[in-house]
Amino acid sequence: MKVQTAPAVLWLQLAPDGHYRLLQRDAGRSLLGRLPAHGRLDEALREAGLPALCVERLLDLMRAGSSNAWPIRLPDATGRAVELLLSTSPPVRPPGPPEAPADAAPDAAPDDGSVQALVTLTPLAAIEHRGELADTDTEIATGADADADRRPVRLRLDAQARLLQIDGPWAAVVGLAPEACIGRPLADALAPQAVGTWQGLLARARAGTLDALDRRQPMPLRPQPGSLRWIEFSALHWHAGDGPSAGGWEACFSEITTNVRQQQLQHIRERALDLTGAGVVVIDAMSPRHPMVLVNRSFCRLTGYDESAILGRSLRFFTGIPNGQEGAATLDQALREGRAAGAVVASHRRDGTPYWAQFTLTPFHDPDNGLLTHVVAVLADVTESRELIARLSQQSAMLHAVHHDNPNGLIAFDEQGGVCLQNAAVKTLTGLYLVGLTRRKCFEALAALADEGAPDLETGLERHGWLQWPVRQPRERVIELRRIQQDSRSAAMLLVLRDVTAETQLHQMQREFLATAAHEMRTPMTSIRGFAGLLLTEAVAPDVQRELIGRIHHQSLRLSQLLNDLLDVSRIEAQGQGGPLVLQDLALESEVQDVLRTLATPEAADRLQLRPAPRPLVVRSHRAKLTQILLNLVSNALKYSRDRVTVTLTFDPAEGCAHIAVRDQGVGLSQAMMSRLFTKFYRVDPDGATQGTGLGLYIARTLAEQLGGRIEVCSELGVGSTFTLTLPLAGPG
Structure with a gap:
């Protein structure tokens, strides 16, 4: 038959005269269910079925305020023996407001000198009843051989504590024949560590100062082969004689080996629980409040609370700070449902320090009837790990951004030489998806993007570590490949692809610019040097001399114009990298007239014609740069116009802009000419009589773009060309 396995917890108040008051009884009402609410405790416990020596030992521990536990047997209502663990301890913290039982005396009040204790009876198992229960602790000890003689051993000793008479199972307990021990000191049967304790007991008993707790000190016997046994004296009395050497002792002891071993094992369990780094707390699942009833030192250390501030509280004291946490709700629900769960919650230590606590709940059920009795909660401080995870997550996000948002292509090879990773830029630059390919297949796919005869990629990277590689697919561009490899013995490496098309084109343009500028400057310089040398070395007629000086002057003007244009280009490009221009409102017709007056030489005055707008136009522009643009366009028209x-x-009111159209009646331009018209040093007729540097239109278009405008051209060969400058108006059109 199965028995109820809920523990019985009795909160008792014991007066010095042996009377008690039952302050509270929790669960397990079938255990000691006959115990009244008040009366003499020794009589009440014996009436409830506890053996006499067990009652005596329990009262001794309660009066001393000590804690201890040992197994006993009690009969249940059917006569079957039930194994129980009987424990007592002083209440460190009351488990809630005392609730007096219904049969408690209403006028019971604590007496002076009374003590309080918690007595717990925890069922261990249900066993078959075997005869009548003995009246000694030895007979009710568990775990020993059921067929062993478990009677107490009674002794008579002389004044020197030598054995005179032995009654009981001496040989079974001590391991020596009684005949061999008569006449020898009892200390010879004790382990060396217990001899001092035995002699102290003899001295206090002879002086009449020996109390019950002193008498019940466990003492080990001298170890026998393969075993170590423990005994406890239940009686030790001195009888004085007539002479100085007369007198003797009467003693009675019982074997408590099983009790001691279980207490040692319990102590080791408690010590192991305290030595673990994790906080452990045991929750009473039988109580609706789910109080914490056992806690280890690590839990106190992690939370900052001592044991007295923890026991009796609900776990929500630690999981409900701050309130409304999802993890706390998960733990509460698991406690109510009696199931395992885990959650991480934000909590605070006693000093207010915040930390992240990870609680893991494990329910414990009675093996006989499946009733949930306790829940073990394990606490771990995961603050450092959460902070580490947060940092790793942040670093991972940063690495992800660096990898996937990097404009440079990244191809990673693993230890086996396969492509394990590529970012989005690789697909943009090459149009390929290479993940999963071997190293050889990857380089073959890359090589297919270039023309035949392109340098071998692997060879170039092995030799130089980088190379510039022109590709034709998915479009023409120049890609710089760079290999990053920490260990040459490993196949793992990183391949970086960078689009250097713009840089390559810029370098090419710079080389062409320098070459063109040097060529353009060499021509006038050669003329100046040649004519000047001729004047210095040859005697020439005055009219020839004047002609040569005129040519030197003309070439110097051409060189000066070239240098000025180069300086303009330099200033324009520098200005393009600087801040915005300071603009002002300008009357467009007035600015154009100033430019025409500047160019109206006696030869050109009759060739210039202005057609003003039907209304005054005001543009938002920069006067000096606008003047430079107009001078360039009108002077070019005069050069090439017949x-x-x-x-x-x-003006265009819809766009809010003004148009200045300069039309000539020159030779006109072809489509090929117009496609290169605004590039540096380009001249329509480089070998003709019309002089120029090829920079004017480039400068004009760049300045127009800086002013927020544009220059457009339309032309027809043999008819002429029209250059139109468009600028934003200062106000509504």
Whole structure:
């Protein structure tokens, strides 16, 4: 038959005269269910079925305020023996407001000198009843051989504590024949560590100062082969005689080996629980409040609370700070449902320090009837790990951003030489997805993007570590490949692809610019040096001399114009990298007229014509740069036009801009010419009589873009060209 396995917890108040008051009884009402609410405790416990020596030992521990536990047997209502663990301890912290039982005396009040204790009876198992229960602790000890003679051993000793008479199972307990021990000191049967304790007991008993707790000190016997036994004296009395050497002792002891071993094992368990780094607390699942009833030192250390501030509280004291946490709700629900769970919650230590606590709940059920009795909660401080995870997550996000948002292509090879990772830029640059390919297949796929005859990628990277590689697919570009490999013995490496098309084109343009500038400057310089040398070395007629000086002057003007244009280009490009221009409102017709007056030489005055707009136009522009643009456009029209040059001013109210159209009647331009018209040093007729540096239109278009405008051209061969400058108006059109 199965028995109830819920523990019985009795909160008792014991007066010096042996009377008691039952302050509270929790669960397990079938255990000691006949115990009244008040009366003499020794009589009440014996009436409830506890053996006499067990009652005596329990009262001794309660009066001393000590804690101890030992197994006993009690009969249940059917006569079957039930194995129980009987324990007593002083209440460190009351487990809630005392609730007096229904049969408690209403006028019971604590007496002076009374003590309080918690007595717990925890069922261990249900066993078959074997005869009548003995009246000694030895007979009710568990775990020993059921067929062993478990009677107490009674002794008579002389004044020197030598054995005179032995009654009981001496040989079974001590391991020596009684005949061999008569006449020898009892200390010879004790382990050396217990001899001092035995002699102290004899001295206090002879002086009449020996109390019950002193008498019950466990003492080990001298170890026999393969065993070590423990005994406890239940009686030790001195009888004085007539002479100085007369007198003797009467003693009675019982074997408590099983009790001691279980207490040692319990102590080791408690010590092991305290030595673990994790906090452990045991929760009473039988109580609706789910109080914490056992806690280890690590839990106190992690939370900052001592044991007295923890026992009796609910786990929500630690999981409910701050309130409303999802993890706390998970733990509460698991406690109510009696199931395992785990959650991480934000909590605070006693000093207010915040930390992250990870609680793991494990329910414990009675093996006989499946009733949930306790829940063990394990606490771990995961603050450092959560902070580490947060840092790793942040670093991972940063690495992800660096990898996937990097404009450079990244291809990673693992230890086996396969492509394990590529970012989005690789697909943009090459149009390939290479993950999963071997190293050889990867380089073959990359090599297919270039023309035949391109350098071998692997060879170039092995030799130099990097190379520039022109590709034709998915579009023409120049890619720089760079290999990063920490260990040459490993196949793991990183391949970096960078689009250097713009840089390559820029370098090419710089080389062409320098070469063109040097060529353009060499021509006038050669003329100046040649004519000057001729004047210095040869005697020439005055009219020839004047002609040569005129040519030197003309070439120096051409060289000066070239240098000025180069300086303009330098300033324009520097300005393009600087801040915005300071603009102002300018009357467009007035600015155009100033430019025409500047260019109206006696030869060109009749060839210039202005057609103003039907209304005054005001543009938002920069006067010096606008003047430079207009001078360039009108002077070019005069150079290439056979007849009149017309400047027409119009405006577009829809776009809010003004148009300055400069039309000439020159040779006109082909489509090929117009495609290169605004590049540096380009001249329509480089070998003709019209002089120029090839920088004017480049400068004009760049300045127009800086002013927020544009220059457009339309032309027809043999008819002429029209250059139109568009600028934003200062106000509504």
